Amino acid sequence: MTAPARTDRGSEELIRAEEPVLAHNYHPLPVVVARAEGAWVEDVEGRRYLDMLAGYSALNFGHRHPALIEAAHRQLDRLTLTSRAFHNDRLAGFAERLAALTGTDMVLPMNTGAEAVESGIKVARKWAYDVKGVPADRATIVVAADNFHGRTTTIVSFSTDETARGGFGPFTPGFRIVPYNDLAALEAAVDETTAAVLIEPIQGEAGVLIPDDGYLAGVRELTRRKGCLFVADEIQSGLGRTGHTLAVEHESVVPDVVLLGKALGGGIVPVSAVVGSREVLGVLHPGEHGSTFGGNPLAAAVGTAVVELLETGEFQRRAAELGAVLREGLAGLVGRGVVGFRARGLWAGVDVDPALGSGREISERLMREGILVKDTHGSTIRLAPPLTITAEELAGALGTLEKVLTS
Structure with a gap:
């Protein structure tokens, strides 16, 4: 990925700047994305994050395919x-x-x-x-x-x-x-x-x-x-x-x-x-x-x-094959911070033990570790990475989830 886009305002200042001028119909995670490619995004300071949400499937083919x-x-x-x-x-x-x-x-x-x-x-x-x-x-x-x-x-x-x-x-x-x-x-x-x-x-x-x-x-x-x-x-x-x-x-x-x-x-x-x-x-x-x-x-x-x-069928096959990796990884976390999950292809809802935090809190912890996900109701988070993600990137994300839930 090339050098991050330059801005005269950092993440915290940009987030504060939104408050008085944007209608408050969203409560985003406190990350300000400036560039993206494939399964990765960068914030305005150049920190990299693995995108495990893919715009609620709008980015099935990754950023800037x-x-x-x-x-x-x-x-x-x-x-x-x-x-x-x-x-x-x-x-x-x-x-x-x-x-x-x-x-x-x-x-x-x-x-x-x-x-x-x-x-x-x-x-x-x-x-x-x-x-x-x-x-x-x-x-x-x-x-x-x-x-x-x-x-x-x-x-x-x-x-x-x-x-x-x-x-x-x-x-x-x-x-x-x-x-x-x-x-x-x-x-x-x-x-x-x-x-x-x-x-x-x-x-x-x-x-x-x-x-x-x-x-x-x-x-x-x-x-x-x-x-x-x-x-x-x-x-x-x-x-x-x-x-x-x-x-x-x-x-x-x-x-x-x-x-x-x-x-x-x-x-x-x-x-x-x-x-x-x-x-x-x-x-x-x-x-x-x-x-x-x-x-x-x-x-x-x-x-x-x-x-x-x-x-070509390539992306359907990738979703099926990497979906098996996703399910296997999540199954290994059941009883270790995960109380249940539902997955089909590269799409999963993961129910985290409420004692470990809300879905929002888990999402924020993952963000600090360089993984972007989105919570839904209660202590459930959603995983829907781009279909272009590699097996190694997916394994890394699951490893980070394990770290956040068990550390």
Whole structure:
């Protein structure tokens, strides 16, 4: 890595400078990143840290992956934005390759993950009215408790996290919440008004909760039998993270609609997409939905480069192989500061003994040892390193975790 970027303000001063001018909607770890490459970042003083979070999977391919940076630079020299008022020469190729990668027919390009979820909700409701025949304004969508799909007003309307909901009502109606990983409760909630079941194949924000074997297949069977859509939110779990292109592939399940984001932008620009069958996405007509930046040429160029990386299968294999290293290392820590963990591919939720500290406190201790992770609820931390991490780097991170928990 080259010399760190120079600044006339150090970390502590920059953190203090944020306080009066930035809305306080985040509580970051006290590290100020100035440069990054691969799985490593540097702060403004030049201290190096191994990134074991990867932007909540937005950086699946590491920081500044050469192929992605090259694609962005090349497109920046040609064309960045037209709006969808006009066609651009990058969008068709992006949509073709993304549809092929995911085994779907059509692509609705958006920008952020929350926009993909909102778009999926609109598509499901439109399908319910136009195809299923649900009476106007009666469509319902069934979701799972402890979900995390974003933070827009409609999305927090069906969150069970009071921190996300409190103070933001009134809430959007039309959602039914059932326990995650409970097919009986799901069946009881689905009726003739149900447009879709919207779930995360793995609940990330909740602590990387992995459902029982057969749950996703059961959701697929139930939605087919009941005549509603299965919408899978793969914004965090998709695009190689779990050892497959999509997490639903672990049960050979094909949803009607898949929501993608985060890694689709390569850590460079926000890119998201709703992908699905022609029968479902075909319900949209001009003027009914859109986005000024959705499908812009720069995003399409970077997104195409991301798809090209995934087409080789290399990153899916890396996630599976290094995931075995991750699971083995965490298993060795159970009873030695770790009380339990859940892992699939290069993604794990690790429950630390509360007597050793909160998840935030453990994250701060790891930061001081040069490892960046993020806590979630209670004493749980999340591990989601870039898929480019080496076995040696991963082993080093696990060794540091052991040191922090046992010293």
